[in-house]
Structures are given as C-alpha cells and as structure tokens.
Amino acid sequence: MADPLEHYRNKRDFTRTREPRGARSRRSTALRFVVQKHAAVGCTTTPLPELDGTLKSWAVPKGPSLDPARRRMSVHVEDHPLEYGSFEGEIPAGEYGASHVIVRTRASGYRRRPPATAIGRASSSSNCGARSSPVDGPSCG
Numbered sequence: 001m002a003d004p005l006e007h008y009r010n011k012r013d014f015t016r017t018r019e020p021r022g023a024r025s026r027r028s029t030a031l032r033f034v035v036q037k038h039a040a041v042g043c044t045t046t047p048l049p050e051l052d053g054t055l056k057s058w059a060v061p062k063g064p065s066l067d068p069a070r071r072r073m074s075v076h077v078e079d080h081p082l083e084y085g086s087f088e089g090e091i092p093a094g095e096y097g098a099s100h101v102i103v104r105t106r107a108s109g110y111r112r113r114p115p116a117t118a119i120g121r122a123s124s125s126s127n128c129g130a131r132s133s134p135v136d137g138p139s140c141g
Helices: 006-010 082-086
Strands: 030-038 044-051 089-091 099-111 128-134
Touching: 030 082, 044 082, 082 099
Parallel strands: none
Antiparallel strands: 030 044, 030 099, 089 099, 099 128
16 A cells, blocks of 8 residues: 555655654544644635544635535645644745644544444444544634
C-alpha cells in the first residue's frame, strides 16, 4: 500500500514550515476529531476526522451552518498526519496553505465498527460515543 501521507508531504517544505511531517500512521479504536480555522483562501473551517491512521481533511470555505437545512460545500483535500490535530501556528508565505492556523474544537471517541463500514453511516444509531470541547481562540481575520 502506498504511503497515505505522500501527497501531504509532497506539498510541503519541512525546512520552512513547522507543520508536522507525520510518523508512520497507525489505527486506533479511540478516534480523534479536530476542527481548525485558517485563512489560506479566505476564512476556512477544516474538519479533520481520524480514520485509518490519518486525519481526513475537508475544506469548508463558507464554514459550517447551524441550520441542518442549509447545505455547505466541502472539498476533500489530502490526508494529514495524526500530529496535525494539535498543530497551531503560522504556515509561512509561499508555502501550501500559508496562513495562521488555530484549533477550534477537539474531540475524542470510540468506534465499535471497523473503519470501512463506518464511512457514510453517521447517525444517532452509529454505535459511536464522543467527548468534545471547544477551544477558545480568535477567529480568522
């Protein structure tokens, strides 16, 4: 199997950015979920759910809506290393995603299904429990 972080690493110059390079990915039963905000292209909210040893990254350019009837576009981008879930700081100008990154929310939980069957089945009966906490901090801009 190819390295799931190859695309992530190819987009970054780790001699210029403090972003984590990422250790070998590993699966766990205690899953993490992180929401970050950054201003790479406007003010962007990025949910990062853990699955199969990486954080799956989704850009939500207009941010999430509290109204379930309103749809928001999300774009899947490259997978990120698990260590990215605690990354905050400046991505330098000229680097991919250049902006200030902050963590807005962290959550952890557990899964009772194998990853392949869990995708696309999030609902109130998903056999999943989670603990989350918002992280105080400034918003973009």
